[in-house]
Amino acid sequence: MTTVSDLRIAVICSSNMNRSMEAHAFLAKKGFLVQSYGTGDKVKIPGSAADKPNIYDFGVSYDEIYHDLLNKDKSLYTQNGLLHTLDRNRRIKSHPERFQETDEKFDILITCEERVYDQVVEFMETKTPIENSIVHVINLDIQDNLEEATIGAFLISDMCTKLAQTEDLDNDIEEVLHNFEEKCQRPILHSIVFN
Amino acid sequence: MTSVHVALAQAHKSTDTTQRLHNLKIVEAILLEQKQEVTLNNIESVLLFYTDSENSLQLFVLSFIEKLCSLYVEVACIPALQTLLKFYNTHPSPVLQKRAILTLCSIYKPIFQWISASAKVAAVHRKAWELLCVLRDRIVHLIPSSVPEAVRLSIYKYIQRVILVQTPVSFEVRDRGASQTEDNLNFNVSTLPYDHSLLSRADLVTEANSYVSLLINYLRNPVSATSLIVLTNLLSEIARKRPDYYLPRVLQSLIRLCQAFPAFQPYQLVSLKKQIKVHFMALRSVPLAKDFYSQISAIIESFGGNKAGKPLYLEPGAREKRLREESSERLRPKRTKPATTSGSSAQLLMRLDGLPHHVIVDLLLAHLARLPTSMPASFPQIMTVAQLYTISSATHKTERAFSNGVQTSNLKTHIDLNLKCVQNVEDSSGPAGPARVLEPATGADPKSKHTPFKVKPVPLKNCDKLAAFSRLLDSENDLFLQSGARKIRRALLAKLAQVQQVFEKYKDPAHSDFNDFTVLLRDVLTKDIRKHQTLAVAWLYEEYTSAMHKRRFGDKEIPTALCAGSGFAIEEAPTNSFKVDINTTDLEGAAGQMSRGAPPQYLERYLACYDFIVKIVKGIVNNEHRETLFRRFLLEVPEVSIEAFKAIEEFCNDEYRAKFGFESLYELVLYRPRYRAYSLNTLLAFTIIEKKLIRSLSGQVCVRLCAIDGDIKAKICNFAMKCLRYLEREPPDDVQEERSADDSVEQPSAGDAISTDPSTQESADRPSKRWPLESVQAYSSLFFALCMETPEFLKSLLPVYAQVKSEVQRGFLQAVTPVVLNFHSDAIFQKLFQNAPENSYQLLLFMLEIYTKHEPPSEALVDCIQELYARQKYPADILIPVITKLPKKDILSALPKLVLLREKATLKWMSYLLERRRARHFCDPAD
Numbered sequence A: 001m002t003t004v005s006d007l008r009i010a011v012i013c014s015s016n017m018n019r020s021m022e023a024h025a026f027l028a029k030k031g032f033l034v035q036s037y038g039t040g041d042k043v044k045i046p047g048s049a050a051d052k053p054n055i056y057d058f059g060v061s062y063d064e065i066y067h068d069l070l071n072k073d074k075s076l077y078t079q080n081g082l083l084h085t086l087d088r089n090r091r092i093k094s095h096p097e098r099f100q101e102t103d104e105k106f107d108i109l110i111t112c113e114e115r116v117y118d119q120v121v122e123f124m125e126t127k128t129p130i131e132n133s134i135v136h137v138i139n140l141d142i143q144d145n146l147e148e149a150t151i152g153a154f155l156i157s158d159m160c161t162k163l164a165q166t167e168d169l170d171n172d173i174e175e176v177l178h179n180f181e182e183k184c185q186r187p188i189l190h191s192i193v194f195n
Numbered sequence B: 001m002t003s004v005h006v007a008l009a010q011a012h013k014s015t016d017t018t019q020r021l022h023n024l025k026i027v028e029a030i031l032l033e034q035k036q037e038v039t040l041n042n043i044e045s046v047l048l049f050y051t052d053s054e055n056s057l058q059l060f061v062l063s064f065i066e067k068l069c070s071l072y073v074e075v076a077c078i079p080a081l082q083t084l085l086k087f088y089n090t091h092p093s094p095v096l097q098k099r100a101i102l103t104l105c106s107i108y109k110p111i112f113q114w115i116s117a118s119a120k121v122a123a124v125h126r127k128a129w130e131l132l133c134v135l136r137d138r139i140v141h142l143i144p145s146s147v148p149e150a151v152r153l154s155i156y157k158y159i160q161r162v163i164l165v166q167t168p169v170s171f172e173v174r175d176r177g178a179s180q181t182e183d184n185l186n187f188n189v190s191t192l193p194y195d196h197s198l199l200s201r202a203d204l205v206t207e208a209n210s211y212v213s214l215l216i217n218y219l220r221n222p223v224s225a226t227s228l229i230v231l232t233n234l235l236s237e238i239a240r241k242r243p244d245y246y247l248p249r250v251l252q253s254l255i256r257l258c259q260a261f262p263a264f265q266p267y268q269l270v271s272l273k274k275q276i277k278v279h280f281m282a283l284r285s286v287p288l289a290k291d292f293y294s295q296i297s298a299i300i301e302s303f304g305g306n307k308a309g310k311p312l313y314l315e316p317g318a319r320e321k322r323l324r325e326e327s328s329e330r331l332r333p334k335r336t337k338p339a340t341t342s343g344s345s346a347q348l349l350m351r352l353d354g355l356p357h358h359v360i361v362d363l364l365l366a367h368l369a370r371l372p373t374s375m376p377a378s379f380p381q382i383m384t385v386a387q388l389y390t391i392s393s394a395t396h397k398t399e400r401a402f403s404n405g406v407q408t409s410n411l412k413t414h415i416d417l418n419l420k421c422v423q424n425v426e427d428s429s430g431p432a433g434p435a436r437v438l439e440p441a442t443g444a445d446p447k448s449k450h451t452p453f454k455v456k457p458v459p460l461k462n463c464d465k466l467a468a469f470s471r472l473l474d475s476e477n478d479l480f481l482q483s484g485a486r487k488i489r490r491a492l493l494a495k496l497a498q499v500q501q502v503f504e505k506y507k508d509p510a511h512s513d514f515n516d517f518t519v520l521l522r523d524v525l526t527k528d529i530r531k532h533q534t535l536a537v538a539w540l541y542e543e544y545t546s547a548m549h550k551r552r553f554g555d556k557e558i559p560t561a562l563c564a565g566s567g568f569a570i571e572e573a574p575t576n577s578f579k580v581d582i583n584t585t586d587l588e589g590a591a592g593q594m595s596r597g598a599p600p601q602y603l604e605r606y607l608a609c610y611d612f613i614v615k616i617v618k619g620i621v622n623n624e625h626r627e628t629l630f631r632r633f634l635l636e637v638p639e640v641s642i643e644a645f646k647a648i649e650e651f652c653n654d655e656y657r658a659k660f661g662f663e664s665l666y667e668l669v670l671y672r673p674r675y676r677a678y679s680l681n682t683l684l685a686f687t688i689i690e691k692k693l694i695r696s697l698s699g700q701v702c703v704r705l706c707a708i709d710g711d712i713k714a715k716i717c718n719f720a721m722k723c724l725r726y727l728e729r730e731p732p733d734d735v736q737e738e739r740s741a742d743d744s745v746e747q748p749s750a751g752d753a754i755s756t757d758p759s760t761q762e763s764a765d766r767p768s769k770r771w772p773l774e775s776v777q778a779y780s781s782l783f784f785a786l787c788m789e790t791p792e793f794l795k796s797l798l799p800v801y802a803q804v805k806s807e808v809q810r811g812f813l814q815a816v817t818p819v820v821l822n823f824h825s826d827a828i829f830q831k832l833f834q835n836a837p838e839n840s841y842q843l844l845l846f847m848l849e850i851y852t853k854h855e856p857p858s859e860a861l862v863d864c865i866q867e868l869y870a871r872q873k874y875p876a877d878i879l880i881p882v883i884t885k886l887p888k889k890d891i892l893s894a895l896p897k898l899v900l901l902r903e904k905a906t907l908k909w910m911s912y913l914l915e916r917r918r919a920r921h922f923c924d925p926a927d
Helices: A019-030 A062-079 A082-092 A114-126 A146-165 A169-184 B002-013 B017-033 B036-051 B055-071 B073-089 B094-116 B123-140 B149-166 B171-176 B180-186 B201-220 B225-241 B243-259 B266-284 B287-302 B316-331 B341-352 B357-370 B379-396 B408-423 B462-478 B484-507 B516-527 B533-553 B555-564 B601-620 B629-635 B642-653 B658-671 B673-688 B692-708 B710-726 B752-756 B758-765 B773-789 B791-803 B806-821 B827-833 B838-854 B859-870 B876-885 B888-899 B903-918
Strands: A008-013 A033-038 A043-049 A052-056 A108-111 A134-140 A188-194 B436-440 B453-457
Touching (some): A019 A033, A019 A146, A108 A114, A108 A146, A114 A134, A114 A188, A134 A169, A134 B149, A146 A169, A169 A188, A169 B225, A188 B225, A188 B266, B002 B017, B073 B094, B073 B123, B225 B243, B225 B266, B243 B287, B516 B533, B629 B642, B658 B673, B673 B692, B710 B773, B791 B806, B827 B859, B876 B888
Parallel strands (some): A008 A108
């Protein structure tokens, strides 16, 4: 598939399971160079009760998680859509990835939650820049459920399309984000770090 | 070799950009793997493609330069730098310009390293350095011009790179080994040979320092929110990597920025605050930032603390509330169940997972404060403290924290021992040995994994307690590195000194003086207060917290109250006995009029400690106005005593240390609102003293304060006006009478107005006692200092001028001259002439003359004066200062009145006209 832009984009949420993967799927279909990551210590997904989440390491593949949940309670996880989500995820990539462990370079980092944004900015600040290229960190608050993830992915895709259309991203990003914030009526955070 | 030539030839021949790029990439791959000779022969052929009109090819060349210089710097640097210079001359597009700057940013270090490697400098080194300097200057000078945002950000990054490369790596950073991956181990300007004929370390550092100033300057006047965010990032990185050189300056700039954020969009401000919070949290852990700790902590707190490590799956709406609840829940020490040690530790670890280090330390202190003092602590409580200590140590890797062979395990022993000392005050006659023994609780199953323990106290001798404390003090003295454990230890030391005092007193009410522990602590502080300043501050806080509890609960409740204390927290502010209202202060002996009531009884002990510390610090404070030690004991302690103010007054009265004294007052006014009135009063008292230098310094500080706070400005202006109006009175008896009038003051040529001025006539009839010129200058200096910044303030002078005696008027005329010369435009005159009192004409005329001697009057001013003259509000000599700008017919119409003026005035207007004639503006000779 031909790419619509040279921009290297990463979508980051906490577990690399729902929001970032939904956006990853959406952007990839649109032809963006996109990756997705999580920033948490573990991959946490809802369990049978609020205080009993299913916790996995980032190395565990979506396929393994899928089968684990299938064995635990097929009807529950089918009903809450987790199996469907995992099925989609395993068709995009093999396993959840942790942002702090990747060496890939990006032009735009999109986070789905303020806390994740904080973690990404903090991590990028402590990292020693190698390329010295500019990286834009943008946060768009998306609630962690299936419906909001879909809406969020649509918004992220819209934003990325506008960013890709700019002549010089670094020059025009403020204006694009300002317009986008007004349009989507969601608070946006933007910061600049160096790769 | 052949394939390189073939690929190059194809790249030149091909018309398709993709094909050319493909060929060039083949050439690049071969060149970067071949020997240097091959590279040298072909570099220029590839670099020539920078002239191509295609962006992709130009970007390729820039990327090629970057890779080439990292591998073969000695061969590639000259052609690379020459290409970059030529590239700039082609005025590239912003995208290319940005990429070129970032390329230079990447190759700056290898080229610099190559040039500085050996003391022997060849012509090629010299040429490379020259090219590097030319490029650097060209890039840096691009910023003030209207370059696109992206280019500006790249230039900031480039400047940061230059600063980092040209500043030696701090020892502390090297020891920490935090960022060994970058400049620190590979290259360091401190390894530059001293006899290097081209580069001097001092010059390089000076240059880097000037670039830091440049970045800070841009931070103060940001072009956009993006620029500001990037500048904070870059400066923060500079401060982290070169703390010895730049940390205080950067922190000050960031703190100043936080005090007054520029007006940006709300979302930009939120991003900016988040960014700054991240920087502050990183910088706070740098040992050199300890002087800013309280300010940084306050800012972080105001920005919402650290949110890292919180549970997942929180809805954005509920996040803040949940975080607050969790934070308070975590910080609240839970009542530990008499459960197993492993269970409680595991729970504690779970609760603490992800919390920042300082929170763990605070939690530890809170738990320590809650340890019972009148009865033995339970084992889980001790375990909680020990566990917290272990976690806090592990967080900061304090295993190697102690020099002189003091290990963490020893510290833990010290802490435990001291805790036990504190808890065994009832009986001091027991044998020496371990403070408590653990036994399985009665009825517990000894085979069970989770056996509950009970604690059997074993009392210690008093000498053992002292020995333990002394050992702690000794190791504190030997401590070199800043660490989490050090902070804990400081708090413990302070608490122990204070707690022991309380207990001694509790046992024996007659023994209220300093006891053995305190004497030990005092000795340590006297020996080197600079090194132990944080310990001193911690001690003061403990004393203060104890005093506040004492005030609330009385003596009998002290032990219980201490249990509820929480380390450094101040729960209630005491009544300020030194509060003075500036508005009620009379001028006569302004400083002497301040109420210095006796301090409250419950603060007696605290104030004794504080005064003791102030006495030590006062003796060793140096003359630099940047001295931080004394100011720390003014700004960071819970209460400032009158002794501290006396010390400041001493500094202010001493011309050698006056600047330091006034800076201290300045900071007290700004940062200690409770002492603002008193500090301001002290400062203002110095604005009316006889010593000119001190008066001038205090005036400068007042002007600076006026620029910051409107409320302070109102008070200072009020005081300045009071001083001015004081001159309307008769001089007091203790004022020495002026022996002779000051003839050096230029008498204004008031002409006929003078002879008819009733106030002048009246002042001539007044009693003969006169104000000396020094007193006039003293009482009016603050007013005129304020006028220098705010010329509109001169309006207030006019009514006073009309009322004062002639010698005071002369003093005013002398003082007003520099103010008038400082006017940026003559628009102020129009405001002054409006509603000016009739008797102030002489002053107005004088000011007008001074101004027009140096600056030609504007048309608006000339019109205004003509109008005033036409309305017969002022006599004809008002026209003299602007006569050169009057039309001929107006001069001729005013001539009859002008010739009637007294001789001095006539000569003046004639000389004005002659000057105009010389300037060929006058009418023809027939006129």
